[in-house]
Amino acid sequence: MAEGSWYADDIDRMIVTEEDIRTRTDELAKQVAADFADSESVLLVGVLKGAIMFMADFARALGRYGPPVEVEFMAVSSYGQGTTSSGVVRILKDLDRDIAGRSVIVVEDIVDSGLTLSWLLKYLASRSAKSVDVVTLLRKPDAVRVQVPVRYVGFDIPSEFVVGYGLDYAERYRELPGVGVLKPSVYGRS
Ligand SMILES: O=P(O)(O)OC[C@H]1O[C@H](OP(=O)(O)OP(=O)(O)O)[C@H](O)[C@@H]1O
Ligand code: HPA
Numbered sequence: 356m357a358e359g360s361w362y363a364d365d366i367d368r369m370i371v372t373e374e375d376i377r378t379r380t381d382e383l384a385k386q387v388a389a390d391f392a393d394s395e396s397v398l399l400v401g402v403l404k405g406a407i408m409f410m411a412d413f414a415r416a417l418g419r420y421g422p423p424v425e426v427e428f429m430a431v432s433s434y435g436q437g438t439t440s441s442g443v444v445r446i447l448k449d450l451d452r453d454i455a456g457r458s459v460i461v462v463e464d465i466v467d468s469g470l471t472l473s474w475l476l477k478y479l480a481s482r483s484a485k486s487v488d489v490v491t492l493l494r495k496p497d498a499v500r501v502q503v504p505v506r507y508v509g510f511d512i513p514s515e516f517v518v519g520y521g522l523d524y525a526e527r528y529r530e531l532p533g534v535g536v537l538k539p540s541v542y543g544r545s
């Protein structure tokens with residue numbers, strides 16, 4: 356899919372295609388809908404900016420099968436301009452509303468070191484939600500080692516730096532419709 360696109364030369368190989376994402380998002384939405392069938396509504400908390408594409412597609416898929424959906428966004432950043440986590444999670448945008456008593460599902464594009472999510476879950480736990488679960492499109496092996504409970508996972512992928520479908524390197528590549536491995540030469544480590 357990167358073929359013919361502006362970024363074709365920067366992508367080593369595609370690992371999750373547009374079609375893969377569509378199919379898996381639908382499966383995840385059915386699963387979440389079944390698990391929350393008794394809930395009045397679910398509050399999706401998208402983690403900006405990476406989760407924008409997945410949030411939009413997942414919310415629409417859930418709308419086909421599940422209880423009513425409300426959306427909120429938080430913006431946090433730990434990667435900045437690099438390819439490794441700075442280890443410091445900064446809130447760039449907080450929730451606009453109270454989440455007390457709500458069934459919250461955090462929507463992430465990727466769980467990599469797990470640092471962002473473990474920080475976010477502690478933060479949300481302090482806001483008295485009824486429940487806090489996580490759906491992530493992608494998960495890397497390192498994330499499995501940290502103690503972050505991720506209830507719904509789209510794809511387990513290798514430990515390589517990936518871009519596309521919301522994921523960036525230095526704010527670029529987010530618009531690619533699938534997910535591909537960025538050539539290390541692009542970030543100067545080949
Ligand atoms: O598990 P971790 O190692 O913490 O990595 C995962 C987080 O890193 C990325 O966000 P980033 O800080 O790049 O901000 P962005 O979404 O605005 O690109 C990604 O969107 C996740 O939120
Ligand atoms: O592999 C990745 N790509 C883009 N952003 C990320 N944030 C954590 N891991 C990644």
Ligand SMILES: [Mg+2]
Nearest residue numbers: 405434435523
């Ligand atoms: Mg990023």
